[in-house]
Amino acid sequence: MEWLSENEVYVSDKATWGRAAHPLVVAEETLIEDEPAGRGLLARRDIQAGEALFQVPYHLCFTKDVAVRRFAALGVPAIANEEEYMALAALLLYEKGLVESRRAGSANLGSFWEPYLDMLPSSPRESEPTNEFRKQSSETLNALWLWDEDDLEWLLGSPTRTAARTLRAKVEKEYHEACDRLYRHFPHVFDREGAFSLKNFLWAFGVLFSRAVSLPAEDGLLALVPYADLVNHSPFCTSFIDSRPAEFPYSFRAASSPKREEWWQRVLGRRGGTRSAADGTGSSLYRDAAQREVVAYADRFYDxxxxxxxxxxxxxxxxxxxxxxFVSDRNPYNSVEVCVSLNSSGLANDSIAERKRMYLRACGREPDNPECFPLYADRYPLELMQFLRFAALTEEDVAGYSDLDQVDVTRPLSRTNEVAARDALIGACKSALEAYPTSADEDDAALKDKSMAKLLTRNQRLSVRLRRSEKRILERTIAGVQREIQSLKL
Known part of the structure; x- marks a missing residue:
């Protein structure tokens, strides 16, 4: 909090002339539905709906613009060609490396963002800190895609397990491509045996995926926002983080170009060229950015x-x-993917099966590959039913049409087709349920049995809660579609 205050983030618990006391206080440990959720923000006082929760000056944020300036001063202008996640990951790893090397005895001045970096969660499985940097953080990254295989086994049957493996493989591929494209060309900046190891790269993306925000008012610009990233999520909340013109003047905003250059030198620790470090800070574009702040407003009254x-x-x-x-048992946006194809429809060998396959190929689809759609507790997408109507087409349905493209599957075609499409959906849901080794009732019993639940690790409990919620959606879908079929047969 001291670092925030020193850098013009208003966190005072005392009111000043024309400005109320800051409404929030940091909680070191919070809960989300009885599971530990790390740090969070509490109301220091009553907060009115529409009141600003925090204001963070734009120039304190990790953005691609900061990364470009940072690495340009180090002789690596190629960062400007990287996409946002890669640029922010590089900046995060470089600054983290400065902190660790300074604490290991290096003569460098460390990082301007050191207090913020100290607050970030550590890598998974680092229960025994190996250096001072990791001792500062009481949180650990717990995103599913970073879990080990033993924990992922608890999601056997869930499509989420495949998604986790796919995401991890994609990030690892990004790392190896970055090594070939960039890191190996500047070994004095990108130490692949130290700060830029694969393990640290995964940590950086874990931080970005879980803490970076996209700012709508900045055309979706990606940013890591100190302090703002402590606020937790509620599916029933409508407040979101965005930017706006600064309400109160910041010294950085009002400063002359030499003063802004001095600030950049403080950020860069006086490494790299003195002039290039602040290059462009006098431009109108940069002055506009310097006059903005990141903010969120309360969507309701808080006690x-x-x-x-x-x-x-x-x-x-x-x-x-x-x-x-984390998961939320009361999440109104919860869903589970179900996958269907011509084969799973049960009608793959009908008399017009080959025509269907040729049509899908002409549309750029591989007929043997499944199409996946989200199922919700109270509905399924229209696109899913349209695909199943197409898969269930018979010669009678297409009689009089010279091309399948003329058949309008956006509306019911016949009672027989509607029943067949819904039967196929029920079959897909039942197949999905059979892939799980346990039933939803068994999962429910395991969580309700307090003595049994205590024997499970946090990741195992989260897995049981997730797979139970997925099974409940599948079961509700089956029951709802069965009622639809009964209505069609009346």
Missing amino acids: KFEQVYVTYGQKSNAELLLLYG
Whole structure:
């Protein structure tokens, strides 16, 4: 908090002339539905709906612009060609490396962002800290895609397990490509045996996936925002993090070009060329950015000491666990993927099966590959039913059509086709349920048995909660579609 205050983040617990006391206080440990959720933000006092929760000056954020300036001063202008996640990961790893090397006895001045870096969660399985950097953080990254294989086995049958493996493989591929494309050309900056190891690269992306925000007012610009990233998610909250013109003047904003250059030198620790470090800070574009701040507004009234939330978006439990490491049993946006194909429809060998296959190929689809759709507790997408209507087409349905493209599957074609499409959906749901080694009732019993639940690790409990929620959606879908079939047969 001291670092924030020193760098113009208003966190004072005392009111000043024309400005109320800051409404929030940091809680070292919070809960999300009885599971530890790390740090969070609580209401220091009653907070009114529409009140600003925090204001963080834009120039304190990790953005690609900062990364470009940082590495340009180090003789690596190629960072400007990297996409946002790669640029921010490089900046995060380089600054983290400076902190660790300074604490290991190096003569460098460390990182301007050191207090913020100290607050970031550590890598998974680092229960025994190996250096001072990791001792500073009481949290651990727990995103599903970073779990080991033993924990992933608890999600056997869930499509989320495949998603986790796919995401991890993609990030590892990005690392090896970055090594070939960039890191190996500048070994004095990108130490692949130290700060830029694969393990640290995974940590950086874990931090970005779980803490970086996309700012709508900045055309979706990606940013790591100190302090703002402590606020936790609620699926029932509508408040979100964005930027706006600064309400109160910042010294950095009002400063002359030499003063802004001095600030950049402080950020860069006076390494690299003195002039190139602040290159462009006098431009109108940069002055505009320097006059902005990151903010979130309360979407409702908060009582004193109540935890304050924002929304991370309308995400399913699978997405929340995959990227953030938690689930919500009351999540109204929860869903589970179900996959269907011509083969799974049960009608793959009908008399027009080959025509269907040729049509899908002409549309750029591989007929043997499954098409996946989200199922929700109370609905399924229209696109799913349209695909199943197509898969269930018979010669009678297409009589009089010279091409399947003329058949309108956006509306019911016949009672027989509607029943067949729904039968195929029920079959897909039952197949999905059979892939799990346990039933939803068994999962429910395991969680309700307090003595049994205590024997499970946090990751195992989260896995049971996720797979139970997925099975409940599949079961509700089956029951709902069966009622639809009964209505069609009346």
